[in-house]
Amino acid sequence: MARKISFQQAINEALDQEMARDPSVIIMGEDVVGGTGANGEMDAWGGVLGVTKGLYGKYGDRIMDTPISESAFVGAAIGAATCGMRPVCELMFIDFMGVCFDQIYNQAAKFRYMFGGKAKTPVVIRTMIGAGFRAAAQHSQCLYPLFTHIPGLKVVIPSSPYDAKGLLIQAIRDDDPVIFCEHKALYTMEGEVPEESYTIPFGEGNVLREGKDVTVVALARMVGFALKAADALAKDGISCEVIDPRTTSPFDEDTILESIENTGRLVIVDEASPRCGMAADISAMVAQKGFEFLEAPIQMVTPPHTPVPFAGSLEDLYIPTPAKIQAAVRKCLEYA
Amino acid sequence: MSVSLSREDLLEAYRRMKTIREFEERVHVEFAKGGIPGFVHLYAGEEASAAGVCMNLNDDDKIASTHRGHGHCIAKGVEVKGMMAEIYGKRTGTCHGKGGSMHIADLDTGMLGANGIVGGGPPLVCGAALAAKFKGNGGVAVAFFGDGASNQGTTFESMNLAAAWKLPAIFVAENNGYAEATGAKFSVACGDVSNRAVGFGMPGVTVDGHDFFAVYAAMQTAVQRARNGDGPSLVEVKLDRFYGHFEGDNQSYRAPDEVKNIRATKDCIDRFKARVTSEHNIAPNELSAIDLEIAKLIDEAVAAAIAAPEPAPEDLLTDVYIKY
Numbered sequence: 001m002a003r004k005i006s007f008q009q010a011i012n013e014a015l016d017q018e019m020a021r022d023p024s025v026i027i028m029g030e031d032v033v034g035g036t037g038a039n040g041e042m043d044a045w046g047g048v049l050g051v052t053k054g055l056y057g058k059y060g061d062r063i064m065d066t067p068i069s070e071s072a073f074v075g076a077a078i079g080a081a082t083c084g085m086r087p088v089c090e091l092m093f094i095d096f097m098g099v100c101f102d103q104i105y106n107q108a109a110k111f112r113y114m115f116g117g118k119a120k121t122p123v124v125i126r127t128m129i130g131a132g133f134r135a136a137a138q139h140s141q142c143l144y145p146l147f148t149h150i151p152g153l154k155v156v157i158p159s160s161p162y163d164a165k166g167l168l169i170q171a172i173r174d175d176d177p178v179i180f181c182e183h184k185a186l187y188t189m190e191g192e193v194p195e196e197s198y199t200i201p202f203g204e205g206n207v208l209r210e211g212k213d214v215t216v217v218a219l220a221r222m223v224g225f226a227l228k229a230a231d232a233l234a235k236d237g238i239s240c241e242v243i244d245p246r247t248t249s250p251f252d253e254d255t256i257l258e259s260i261e262n263t264g265r266l267v268i269v270d271e272a273s274p275r276c277g278m279a280a281d282i283s284a285m286v287a288q289k290g291f292e293f294l295e296a297p298i299q300m301v302t303p304p305h306t307p308v309p310f311a312g313s314l315e316d317l318y319i320p321t322p323a324k325i326q327a328a329v330r331k332c333l334e335y336a
Numbered sequence: 337m338s339v340s341l342s343r344e345d346l347l348e349a350y351r352r353m354k355t356i357r358e359f360e361e362r363v364h365v366e367f368a369k370g371g372i373p374g375f376v377h378l379y380a381g382e383e384a385s386a387a388g389v390c391m392n393l394n395d396d397d398k399i400a401s402t403h404r405g406h407g408h409c410i411a412k413g414v415e416v417k418g419m420m421a422e423i424y425g426k427r428t429g430t431c432h433g434k435g436g437s438m439h440i441a442d443l444d445t446g447m448l449g450a451n452g453i454v455g456g457g458p459p460l461v462c463g464a465a466l467a468a469k470f471k472g473n474g475g476v477a478v479a480f481f482g483d484g485a486s487n488q489g490t491t492f493e494s495m496n497l498a499a500a501w502k503l504p505a506i507f508v509a510e511n512n513g514y515a516e517a518t519g520a521k522f523s524v525a526c527g528d529v530s531n532r533a534v535g536f537g538m539p540g541v542t543v544d545g546h547d548f549f550a551v552y553a554a555m556q557t558a559v560q561r562a563r564n565g566d567g568p569s570l571v572e573v574k575l576d577r578f579y580g581h582f583e584g585d586n587q588s589y590r591a592p593d594e595v596k597n598i599r600a601t602k603d604c605i606d607r608f609k610a611r612v613t614s615e616h617n618i619a620p621n622e623l624s625a626i627d628l629e630i631a632k633l634i635d636e637a638v639a640a641a642i643a644a645p646e647p648a649p650e651d652l653l654t655d656v657y658i659k660y
Contacts, residue, residue, distance in 0.1 A: 072493035075459020083467035114439040116431035117655035151656050175658040
């Protein structure tokens with residue numbers, strides 16, 4: 001498994017392979033082709049950051065530009081899914097959920113339950129998350145906890161090229177609606193990715209590093225930060241176990257609880273806002289189900305409860321860092 | 337107006353309209369007795385719309401409905417006993433008691449769901465129409481929505497998307513003059529809803545929803561256009577509801593004799609009966625025979641619904657996901 005490709009290429013490859021495999025897979029979104037109805041070339045953009053570039057040349061009308069009408073095209077993806085298609089729809093930035101959320105949480109998420117188990121809605125909504133691009137308050141959020149809150153949705157948050165490909169293929173083949181969150185700072189991350197098609201099951205956390213002193217749970221871009229912090233702490237003889245849940249719905253509680261049984265200490269790193277976020281949610285779960293294992297208070301490393309600022313100096317303060325993770329781990333260890 | 341309906345078609349149209357009427361009148365009575373939980377929005381008075389639209393559709397065609405969805409369900413072929421049990425919240429209901437009046441759906445008959453969200457259906461219909469286009473099965477998809485939803489952004493966006501993608505979709509605006517308690521004369525700023533069609537690059541027409549034949553003919557044109565691959569249409573059906581927004585609504589926003597006058601002079605079923613018996617060689621006793629069958633069906637549906645079991649406690653946790 002020597003070939004290395006980027007996170008972005010891994011997503012493109014997953015889409016490509018699934019479109020080749022299954023003619024019911026279609027793609028729609030703003031500028032996912034780029035150039036429809038314009039005077040220049042088609043497939044001019046292939047998505048605002050080029051993730052779907054090249055698919056139009058292979059699959060033609062199965063990948064469709066849309067008007068800037070998220071309610072209509074996200075809803076259309078959902079409606080097409082109930083009628084036998086497997087649409088992958090792109091909500092450019094997760095921040096834009098506000099203009100189409102009804103179709104996701106009142107329609108797609110609830111059909112199967114409301115209709116007594118008779119509906120199937122195999123739609124994937126790909127969306128960019130995350131800060132770090134000086135993109136300010138409306139293009140930088142990590143709103144996956146809001147989707148995780150909704151029964152009926154599955155929420156997937158890959159942290160590496162390998163996971164991105166395997167989880168996206170699983171998402172497309174999955175029969176439930178899936179929100180697939182891509183951290184934009186990870187698009188250029190390179191990693192080993194098999195050329196052949198493969199899936200990664202949902203609800204199975206990934207232990208990226210084994211350790212005995214402190215368990216560090218992190219998502220998306222924060223996984224890499226947690227690994228950096230663990231490397232630095234190892235030099236001081238502190239051993240961290242780093243776990244990436246990979247999906248927040250379904251959620252793998254067992255891997256975390258088993259880890260805490262060994263370490264007795266937990267740090268959760270989440271780029272989402274602290275209130276009602278994944279860090280708070282995981283903390284509550286561990287407080288309830290793993291209380292007897294804990295030897296120190298749970299530490300949460302999150303941004304402050306503010307919008308994402310624009311100025312670089314402020315955004316850098318906002319985003320959790322490896323240094324903040326290290327400090328949190330050390331704080332856990334202050335409790336004997 | 338000449339339309340291509342056989343005697344059998346006309347009798348079927350009558351059966352659908354009358355079934356809706358009897359279903360709704362009975363739900364009104366049973367709701368008042370306290371046997372039916374939750375919110376119920378009745379379609380009585382509007383039957384010519386559902387029947388006039390759905391008589392143009394086949395099993396491959398899809399519809400998305402509204403909170404006032406019982407009539408659309410019946411007109412599209414959803415089984416009446418299952419609907420009644422669903423409205424009672426029983427395990428034998430169309431949705432096993434987990435949807436209720438506002439969420440009756442039956443994908444097997446192309447009924448994509450009543451909807452508790454005003455303007456929830458039009459985007460879904462774009463998707464159903466897109467799926468039909470990819471499958472190449474000649475199917476069309478119809479979004480029913482009211483004058484209230486005609487003001488929703490989702491409806492605007494969907495009409496534009498349907499036109500941009502040239503989808504086999506038909507937008508049926510059922511304008512009964514009231515969005516809950518607010519008059520369409522105030523809230524629909526362009527006058528007729530159909531005036532908006534030009535803004536979305538599609539044909540728009542307003543028809544008299546008390547006249548089954550007018551609705552049928554307008555839909556025939558729109559469905560033909562969609563099946564031919566020429567894109568979407570907007571059909572506004574002006575009609576009246578016999579009851580309030582929901583059951584229990586005292587309707588003080590309506591004129592004192594408004595409903596009484598509508599029932600006396602604009603009942604779409606009375607008009608249909610008068611026309612088919614005078615112009616289409618249908619005898620009154622053919623219609624009254626259908627009436628008897630429907631009365632029996634509704635009696636049986638109510639009795640069965642009342643006798644049916646509640647959902648089991650374990651049903652609370654099922655069908656959230658296909659696999660989790």
